[in-house]
Amino acid sequence: MARALKKIPRPVFGLLIGLSFLLPLYFTLVTSLDTKADVFRFPPHLTFDWQWSVYARAWHMFRWPMYFGNTVLIAAVTIALALTTSILAAYALSFIEFRGRNLVFSLILLVLMIPAEAHLIPNYITLAKMNLVDTYWAQILPYGASVFGIFLLRQFFLTLPKDYWEAARMDGCGHLRFLWSVALPQCKPILFTIGLYIFIGSWNSLMWPLMVTQSHHVQPVEVALARFLDGNSVDWRRLSAASVFTTLPVVIMFLIFQKHIIRGISRGEGVKG
Amino acid sequence: MGILQSTPVSDVSGLEAERSLLRKKRAARLRQAWMALLFLAPAALFLLVFVYLPSFVALAIAFFHYHLGGASSPYIGMTNFSDALQFNIFQKSLLNTGYYALLMVPSILIVSVCLALLLNRVGTYYNFLRTLVLLPYATPAVGTAIGWLWIFNPTYGLANGFLHWLGLPVSGWLQSPRMAMPSIAIYSLWHGVGFDVIIVLAAIAGLPKQMLEAAAVDGASAWKRFWKVTLPLISPTMFFILIITTIGTLQSFSQIYALSGGTGGPEYSTMTTLLLIYDTAFKYSHLSYGSAMAILMVIVIIVLTLTQRYASKRFVFYQ
Numbered sequence: 001m002a003r004a005l006k007k008i009p010r011p012v013f014g015l016l017i018g019l020s021f022l023l024p025l026y027f028t029l030v031t032s033l034d035t036k037a038d039v040f041r042f043p044p045h046l047t048f049d050w051q052w053s054v055y056a057r058a059w060h061m062f063r064w065p066m067y068f069g070n071t072v073l074i075a076a077v078t079i080a081l082a083l084t085t086s087i088l089a090a091y092a093l094s095f096i097e098f099r100g101r102n103l104v105f106s107l108i109l110l111v112l113m114i115p116a117e118a119h120l121i122p123n124y125i126t127l128a129k130m131n132l133v134d135t136y137w138a139q140i141l142p143y144g145a146s147v148f149g150i151f152l153l154r155q156f157f158l159t160l161p162k163d164y165w166e167a168a169r170m171d172g173c174g175h176l177r178f179l180w181s182v183a184l185p186q187c188k189p190i191l192f193t194i195g196l197y198i199f200i201g202s203w204n205s206l207m208w209p210l211m212v213t214q215s216h217h218v219q220p221v222e223v224a225l226a227r228f229l230d231g232n233s234v235d236w237r238r239l240s241a242a243s244v245f246t247t248l249p250v251v252i253m254f255l256i257f258q259k260h261i262i263r264g265i266s267r268g269e270g271v272k273g
Numbered sequence: 274m275g276i277l278q279s280t281p282v283s284d285v286s287g288l289e290a291e292r293s294l295l296r297k298k299r300a301a302r303l304r305q306a307w308m309a310l311l312f313l314a315p316a317a318l319f320l321l322v323f324v325y326l327p328s329f330v331a332l333a334i335a336f337f338h339y340h341l342g343g344a345s346s347p348y349i350g351m352t353n354f355s356d357a358l359q360f361n362i363f364q365k366s367l368l369n370t371g372y373y374a375l376l377m378v379p380s381i382l383i384v385s386v387c388l389a390l391l392l393n394r395v396g397t398y399y400n401f402l403r404t405l406v407l408l409p410y411a412t413p414a415v416g417t418a419i420g421w422l423w424i425f426n427p428t429y430g431l432a433n434g435f436l437h438w439l440g441l442p443v444s445g446w447l448q449s450p451r452m453a454m455p456s457i458a459i460y461s462l463w464h465g466v467g468f469d470v471i472i473v474l475a476a477i478a479g480l481p482k483q484m485l486e487a488a489a490v491d492g493a494s495a496w497k498r499f500w501k502v503t504l505p506l507i508s509p510t511m512f513f514i515l516i517i518t519t520i521g522t523l524q525s526f527s528q529i530y531a532l533s534g535g536t537g538g539p540e541y542s543t544m545t546t547l548l549l550i551y552d553t554a555f556k557y558s559h560l561s562y563g564s565a566m567a568i569l570m571v572i573v574i575i576v577l578t579l580t581q582r583y584a585s586k587r588f589v590f591y592q
Contacts, residue, residue, distance in 0.1 A: 010391065010394070011398065013391065014391055014392060014398075014399065014402045015402065017388065017391065017402070017406070018401070018402040018405035018406060019405070021405050021406050021408065021409060021463065021467070022405050022408070023431075024409075024417065024420050024421060024424060024431075024463065025408070025409075025412070025417070025420065027420060027423075027424060027431050028417075028419065028420030028423070031420075031423055039429070040428075040429055041429070042428065042429050042433075042434065042437075043434035043437055043438065044429060044430065044431050044434045084315065085315040085316040085319060086316060088312040088313070088315055088316065089312060089313050089315070089316035089317070091312055092308070092309045092312035092313045093313075096305055096308050096309040096312065097302075097305055098302075098305055098306045098309040099306070101309070104313065108316075108320065111320055111324050111325075113520075113578070114324060114325075114328055115520065115523065115524055115570070115571055115574050116524050117524065117546075117547060117550060117567040117570045117571055117574075118327070118328040118331055118567060118568075118571050119323065119324055119327035119328050119330075119331060120550070120551075120554070120567065121331055121334070121550075121554050121560050121563050121564050121567060122326075122327030122328075122330035122331050122334070122564075123323055123327050124554070124555075124560075125330070125334075125339075125341065125560065126322065126323070126327065128341050141319070141323065142319075142323040144315075144318075144319035144323070145315075145316040145317075145318075145319035145320050145323075147320075150316060175308055175312070200411055203413060204412075204413040204414060204527070205527075206413075206414060206415060206526065206527040206530065206531075207526040207527065207530070207547075207551065210530075210551075210555075211551070211554075211555050221413075222413055222414075222415050222416075222527075225413075225415045225416060225419075226415050226530070226531065226535070229415065229419060229422075229531065229534075230534070230535070233534070236423050236426075239419050239422075239423075240419065240420065240423065242419070243416045243417070243419035243420055246413065246415075246416045247412050247413060247416035247417060250411055250412055250413060250416075251408065251411065251412060253411075254407075254408060254411035254412075255404070255408075258404050258407070261407070261411070262403070262407065262471055265468060265471045265472060265475075266471060266472065266474075266475035267475075
């Protein structure tokens with residue numbers, strides 16, 4: 001077996017592995033386009049039947065545009081909020097000299113070691129006391145600070161020459177203006193990467209929105225899809241179609257921006273999930 | 274007047290100047306500290322309110338019979354903890370979570386290194402292959418879990434189709450209590466390993482070329498070069514992956530929720546502790562009981578992480 005594997009040239013073997021990662025997504029697409037008779041055929045086939053009608057049915061069963069809108073809105077506000085807080089904190093941790101700076105940074109990194117289990121229930125109580133359960137804010141505020149963002153931005157700020165700041169200060173420039181007009185314009189790519197990560201995380205989050213929302217009109221796509229899965233567990237074509245059109249936007253985004261995502265992983269080595 | 278006052282007596286003014294300079298410096302330092310506080314405040318506020326303080330609150334409410342709203346919340350000591358520890362489903366959930374981690378961690382470590390070695394070539398073609406391997410990582414769990422539910426379908430699914438094609442006995446996959454957790458692990462491996470492959474690739478790319486070349490010149494086989502040179506050199510990265518995978522698997526929710534239909538079944542075979550905490554606290558509104566379970570879970574996670582850290586001192590090679 002091992003010897004047989006060795007004979008396969010690397011590019012071919014690599015392609016086989018790569019395609020096997022693609023196969024589940026491809027198979028879902030095949031299922032969604034099957035004819036009714038073809039779904040229940042064993043062994044399964046991997047060719048398209050092009051039955052688009054099931055898409056229209058799956059699409060009209062739920063108010064998908066509303067859920068997509070909710071997901072995008074929640075993600076966008078989370079990105080804006082988390083980027084703002086991260087930029088300010090990372091700047092303080094790299095350009096402002098103060099006692100205890102390293103301690104503060106360690107305390108922030110410590111957050112990564114605290115498992116989510118620890119604060120799920122209290123966060124729910126906090127939001128209940130603020131009367132925010134079942135709102136957009138309940139899905140945004142807990143993600144208002146991004147440790148990953150602070151970490152990456154600080155790392156970047158530290159590579160900027162200190163002379164920039166010295167020169168700017170000589171000209172009577174304050175921290176805020178220096179940050180806005182000198183430091184920020186240079187870290188656009190990193191801001192973009194962090195934003196992408198927050199977007200993917202926000203799009204894919206399930207547990208927290210399940211916990212803090214009941215009303216459909218504030219729920220994101222993933223929660224709606226979980227409900228759709230509950231209600232249609234026998235119609236595999238319909239389910240597959242819903243799976244395809246809720247996953248596709250993220251896949252397209254990934255394909256467009258994969259360079260940024262890969263760079264983020266290789267550099268940040270920080271956060272998963 | 275002005276002239277008289279400002280007429281200096283030289284050495285006194287020197288002292289004065291020094292003092293005022295010192296004062297100015299101190300004022301400047303104070304101003305810097307205030308600035309730092311101002312810049313840090315927004316992020317600190319969110320981290321305090323939603324991460325640090327809640328961790329202590331969770332510990333506190335676990336000792337009460339806590340209710341949201343007007344009802345009183347009596348102190349009940351360790352009752353929640355002892356109840357949880359004696360609750361057979363909680364015990365099972367801890368075992369299930371451990372089993373899931375045991376399935377995931379070694380396979381992530383091994384598969385990520387193998388794929389990284391396979392894809393460790395430059396060029397557009399290999400970039401494309403890396404993209405394929407990473408793609409599942411970006412996909413939402415519920416969305417892709419739907420596809421896998423159908424793949425794992427015992428009667429019509431692709432998984433059994435494949436076994437059938439190989440001439441092997443078919444399996445019940447997610448519907449069999451014995452295979453349900455391994456099936457979820459297969460999904461999670463597919464979904465997450467690309468992330469780790471990219472990290473390992475970055476580590477390999479950062480290795481000193483001379484060392485590998487010297488080993489090759491000395492006639493070391495590729496196999497030996499990997500075990501004696503590459504692996505020791507990337508061991509810090511592997512340790513990092515070990516830690517994040519452990520923490521990550523212990524916190525897995527979406528895929529387990531989606532692939533078990535939110536039930537942790539069949540026969541509680543995929544009921545993880547996090548899923549049980551979710552059920553306890555949010556389906557049945559026992560916030561305190563859920564908190565006690567969460568605290569016990571966190572203790573397990575901390576012990577595990579510290580053990581791994583301790584073990585790493587023996588096995589990780591830091592340059």
